[in-house]
Amino acid sequence: MSTLEIKSQEAKLQNLEALQARMKATNTTYKKWIKAGKDSRALIQAGLDSDQIRKIETYKEDYNKQPHPSWEITNNGATIRNTKKRIEELTKRVAEAQAADGEDKEIDFDGGKVIYNYTDERLQVDFNQKPEPKMIRLLKENGFKWAPSVGLWQRQLTDNAKHVADWLFKIGSYAPQAVAEREATQKAQLEAQLAQWAIPEEA
Numbered sequence: 001m002s003t004l005e006i007k008s009q010e011a012k013l014q015n016l017e018a019l020q021a022r023m024k025a026t027n028t029t030y031k032k033w034i035k036a037g038k039d040s041r042a043l044i045q046a047g048l049d050s051d052q053i054r055k056i057e058t059y060k061e062d063y064n065k066q067p068h069p070s071w072e073i074t075n076n077g078a079t080i081r082n083t084k085k086r087i088e089e090l091t092k093r094v095a096e097a098q099a100a101d102g103e104d105k106e107i108d109f110d111g112g113k114v115i116y117n118y119t120d121e122r123l124q125v126d127f128n129q130k131p132e133p134k135m136i137r138l139l140k141e142n143g144f145k146w147a148p149s150v151g152l153w154q155r156q157l158t159d160n161a162k163h164v165a166d167w168l169f170k171i172g173s174y175a176p177q178a179v180a181e182r183e184a185t186q187k188a189q190l191e192a193q194l195a196q197w198a199i200p201e202e203a
Contacts, residue, residue, distance in 0.1 A: 020076050029052070104117050117154075117157065
């Protein structure tokens with residue numbers, strides 16, 4: 001798995017954060033400029049560049065009350081958060097691939113196997129025989145597509161894809177043993193809480 005996409009996302013994040021700071025600075029300075037009676041010295045003292053100053057001086061106030069409307073800043077903030085999440089996910093996948101020495105990971109289930117294809121960054125499903133219509137529907141509803149070139153169902157290798165595969169094929173945290181152990185732990189915790197809250201009997 002190449003780290004080029006991580007570097008690309010990091011560069012994207014840097015530009016987005018710079019834009020966010022720039023928009024906020026422009027809005028803040030605009031308000032000060034208005035209070036100062038549109039004195040150009042307020043713009044110069046704020047350290048804005050010529051493009052920011054031009055945007056402020058040419059802005060015709062409308063219902064937004066500022067050069068960069070709140071929705072623009074909110075949307076950019078959401079893109080920043082999504083980009084950070086993407087970087088974290090890619091970094092995790094690179095670490096997993098390195099831990100596996102680049103080898104694909106396979107997990108058997110009743111009727112086939114799930115493949116973590118680190119090279120192609122795909123989560124793939126190899127059935128022993130053509131799946132039932134209900135399973136095909138579930139696969140499609142959860143982002144899997146049939147890939148004739150490799151003869152497998154697959155989707156991009158992400159944490160969500162792994163979770164979906166665990167649920168669909170009862171592996172990982174959804175394997176019967178894992179579910180039984182989790183339920184036993186929850187039952188023990190509940191019994192401990194009930195015992196703690198129980199009113200002691202009078203002697």
